[in-house]
Amino acid sequence: MKKFDVVVIGAGPGGYVAAIKAAQLGLKTACVEKYQDKDGKTALGGTCLNVGCIPSKALLDSSWKYHEAETAFKAHGIEAKGLSIDVPAMIARKAQIVKNLTGGIAGLFKANGVTLVEGHGKLLSGKRVEVTCGDSSQVLEAENVIIAAGSAPVEIPPAPVDQEVIVDSSGALEFQSVPKKLGVIGAGVIGLELGSVWARLGAEVTVIEALDKFLPAADEAVAKEAQKVLSKQGLNIRLGARVMGTQVKKKQVTVSFTDANGEQSEVFDKLIVAVGRRPVTADLLAADSGVTLDERGFIFVDDHCRTSVPGVYAIGDVVRGAMLAHKASEEGVMVAERIAGHKAQMNYELIPSVIYTHPEIAWVGKSEQQLKAEGVAVNVGSFPFAASGRAMAAGESAGFVKIIADAETDRVLGVHVIGPSAAELVQQGAIAMEFGSSAEDLGLMVFSHPTLSEALHEAALAVNGGAIHIANRKKR
């Protein structure tokens, strides 16, 4: 039996990062992965690299370039005649990026001395991991096991995925032509990102969302602006809509749903089901493994990602918390460090959220509504990109930066951005918050001119009524 200090199950952004970190800390480490690409080769990187974050961003960027050429170049005095879209070329470019990155992880494993074990990993009792690959199987013995098995799309009975007409998030990255009419079930992160890709390429997109409220996790001001901007871009967002059933006929699908207007039905060429993800725990834990699940089917862990079995940890989408690659990676680092005897911790309060629509939507910390509900008195400063010279020059003046600070201490409690490069701007807020910055601290810093970041500076100044380039609502 092969023996390791650490065996990681899963090579997604949680697992591969944990494995690399553990190896760097001098631990003899193996990482088990079963995912195979279309050529039948083991591909590392999990959902994020193969069918999630990276391929979707490749298509978001390609579709944005087309959209800009079609709609925005003219304003810059550039004429683009005879524009056309080659969807298979876009998809092939995306596939190449995925291949480069997944291959890159295999290289990092080699460089760091991580042993890759190909096959399906299952936790047995006594910190042993059974790995099955085709007809053969072997058992690895480990001092520590890190489970990073990830998540899979939730399926709903009224819309069974066939990956032809009704697809999940993976299938939606493989269309070979632009659907004329595209339906999306779920106005969450995936629904909005993938809906945006195909809308920009010319699809007529309808998003069917069960909740009455748009983006309930976002700050209300941001959600309101997002709904306005995305609707203006052509996304037909139907809130409070319940999907009753679907019927596939001749490569089209009729979706019946009920909303405030009663029963409705619409015909689409493709339908994306994006109603959330669930932890992957099937055939992962032997009956006597000792690891328990919580009431929602996630592996039960504490704040240090320890399961109910000493020496067995679980991280990422398979445990509680946001299903985000960066959360999984940081949990992986924390666990590897704790195994190596360090006192690592993770700050779950400061995990940034990003939705890669255009404009991007991003936030870190709490929303104004959350803070109000908690009874925290706050001061709020906002700065619109319409007043930013750099945003105007780029033709990207939709949206704003909103900073929320504790009214008593001035400490920054939330940074919310909808606008150009929101994901990057929010990271500045996250850094400030991690260091316990006040709005005044941010206001005292020198920001380069002209940059989009100045909007963050001005929003921080606005918290205490000191913005320069907009009229301040409050007196000092």
Ligand SMILES: NC(=O)c1ccc[n+]([C@@H]2O[C@H](COP(=O)([O-])OP(=O)(O)OC[C@H]3O[C@@H](n4cnc5c(N)ncnc54)[C@H](O)[C@@H]3O)[C@@H](O)[C@H]2O)c1
């Ligand atoms: N940019 C990113 O960080 C990113 C990108 C993609 C996915 N993800 C993560 O992946 C996970 C899955 O994403 P997602 O968009 O599928 O989930 P989500 O939870 O973000 O959104 C799902 C939406 O579907 C709605 N819904 C559920 N059942 C429905 C039904 N029967 N009919 C109509 N609407 C219904 C929900 O109310 C919700 O608004 C999320 O946790 C997300 O954070 C993150």
